[in-house]
Amino acid sequence: MVWAARIATDSIRRPRASFGMSDRRGARAGEPSSIADEGQPEHSPGVRKVLLVNGWSDDNKGDAAIVQGFQVLMGGAAKRRGFELNLGIVSNFSKESEDFGYHYRHSKRMFKGGIFGAVIPTNLRTASGGALGKSLRRSAQLLTSLVALAVPRSSMIQGWLSPFQAETLEQFRQASMVVSKGGHIYATTGSPLSLVGLYSNLYPLLLAQRLGIPTGIYAQSVGPVIGGPHRRLLASALARCKFVYVREEPSLDYVRALLPGNSSTKPELVWDTAFAVGEEPLPPGVISLLPSEFVAVTVRQWRFPYSPSQDRDALYARYLEALATVIRRLVTDLGVPVVVVPQVIGPTELENDLLAGEQLAKVLAGLEGVQFLTTDFTAGQLRQLYSRASMLIGTRFHSVILALASLTPAIAISYHGFKTQGIMRMLDLSDHVLDIGELSPDELWSRVKSAYEARGEYRATLETQMPAVMRAAAAEADRAITSLAS
Numbered sequence: 001m002v003w004a005a006r007i008a009t010d011s012i013r014r015p016r017a018s019f020g021m022s023d024r025r026g027a028r029a030g031e032p033s034s035i036a037d038e039g040q041p042e043h044s045p046g047v048r049k050v051l052l053v054n055g056w057s058d059d060n061k062g063d064a065a066i067v068q069g070f071q072v073l074m075g076g077a078a079k080r081r082g083f084e085l086n087l088g089i090v091s092n093f094s095k096e097s098e099d100f101g102y103h104y105r106h107s108k109r110m111f112k113g114g115i116f117g118a119v120i121p122t123n124l125r126t127a128s129g130g131a132l133g134k135s136l137r138r139s140a141q142l143l144t145s146l147v148a149l150a151v152p153r154s155s156m157i158q159g160w161l162s163p164f165q166a167e168t169l170e171q172f173r174q175a176s177m178v179v180s181k182g183g184h185i186y187a188t189t190g191s192p193l194s195l196v197g198l199y200s201n202l203y204p205l206l207l208a209q210r211l212g213i214p215t216g217i218y219a220q221s222v223g224p225v226i227g228g229p230h231r232r233l234l235a236s237a238l239a240r241c242k243f244v245y246v247r248e249e250p251s252l253d254y255v256r257a258l259l260p261g262n263s264s265t266k267p268e269l270v271w272d273t274a275f276a277v278g279e280e281p282l283p284p285g286v287i288s289l290l291p292s293e294f295v296a297v298t299v300r301q302w303r304f305p306y307s308p309s310q311d312r313d314a315l316y317a318r319y320l321e322a323l324a325t326v327i328r329r330l331v332t333d334l335g336v337p338v339v340v341v342p343q344v345i346g347p348t349e350l351e352n353d354l355l356a357g358e359q360l361a362k363v364l365a366g367l368e369g370v371q372f373l374t375t376d377f378t379a380g381q382l383r384q385l386y387s388r389a390s391m392l393i394g395t396r397f398h399s400v401i402l403a404l405a406s407l408t409p410a411i412a413i414s415y416h417g418f419k420t421q422g423i424m425r426m427l428d429l430s431d432h433v434l435d436i437g438e439l440s441p442d443e444l445w446s447r448v449k450s451a452y453e454a455r456g457e458y459r460a461t462l463e464t465q466m467p468a469v470m471r472a473a474a475a476e477a478d479r480a481i482t483s484l485a486s
Helices: 031-037 061-080 132-148 154-158 163-174 194-212 228-239 249-258 309-332 353-363 379-387 398-403 419-426 441-453 453-484
Strands: 047-055 084-092 175-178 183-188 214-227 243-246 268-270 296-297 336-338 369-374 391-393 410-414 433-435
Touching: 031 410, 047 061, 047 163, 047 194, 047 391, 061 084, 061 214, 061 379, 061 410, 061 453, 084 228, 132 154, 163 194, 163 433, 175 194, 175 453, 183 194, 183 243, 194 214, 194 228, 214 228, 214 398, 214 453, 228 249, 243 249, 249 268, 249 419, 268 453, 296 309, 296 379, 296 398, 309 353, 309 441, 353 369, 369 398, 391 398, 391 441, 398 453, 410 419, 410 441, 419 433, 433 441, 441 453
Parallel strands: 047 084, 047 175, 175 214, 183 214, 214 243, 243 268, 296 336, 296 391, 336 369, 391 410, 410 433
Antiparallel strands: none
């Protein structure tokens, strides 16, 4: 069936003063959840409080998938050890922000331990006074952070903190462990500003370590870290972690080189926790829009920050045109409808895939057979959506992870860092990765057409791989949880 390109009417509207959350839980048990829960308790019951730090926004479904997958894996590992995991999130945002609740509208229902604001907020987009106001506020926060590190258990620090900051500091004092969630936040350019950024991202670990609380990083990408002070700061924090889990081999090599002597065996290669996200039912309105067979596409705004400024617009236009060319050929040559999915809708305008979708729609103006969704999906709903697709063409790599976990073949377009090439290599899928900076319509079409025609074999490969991935991910969580069980 051929149907007209259109923007769906279920568009996202951001609430400003409330969570705007549904009470629907609706998650149906997927394979990762069942694997994470298998096994018998080994020790006496109890509760351990873990804080997962550097929390981001539910607007970014990849980050939401990371924290939810962590909850599935570590919660299952705790259950196998005979205790309950009381997991809370510490945000990068200030809890005083008017849209703080909005950023955790979906994740909130999964975390019994609560969601807390940053002790030292790193997001200052709404700071008053322009550039000067932000500079003054950053300076005050830097001073406050140093005082908190110097005397983290002293009552005197209360006078330096807002009530929300003091609340979070108390959560640190009560925690059994503090873990930095997956992502790619431990990298610098060598500039003084990037050193401040690295310090901000490491701060929750530094604070916990000063309090004598066990720390770890889980499924991170690490590096490159340019600059001697930058490397020494990162190495010092990682050397004091109970575990350092990275999610691809370049990060593993980087951390091994970064850590001194007898610490070189500490880092381990693990699977991204987003593989463990279970499926959730799609909204009925979305189901009615989906054709029986389709190829899903995720598109993002990428402004090629490492290319000369005069080339960036042309490179982005070439990327959109390559995607548009492949979509046209899928629809016209193969007769396959295409559904463009918003994997990320914020929290910044540049991160909003809905805007990239609008730009792609302009390039495809007049083409029938393309659907542009605008729904605010949960990570579990996205996994369900991708499970219905014949194939995914994904620029957002966590859309690729969710698709592969649901046994849907995927072509990945790599745009930044180690994660795409590294994780696809771990899955022996390197032939299905293209670099966004070298993207051509012909090469992309050749890879897409080949994968689509061999999708049965690709899916059969995933049917073998994914159970092994989840068994390994559960074992990795078991090793991490031993720090809490002791």
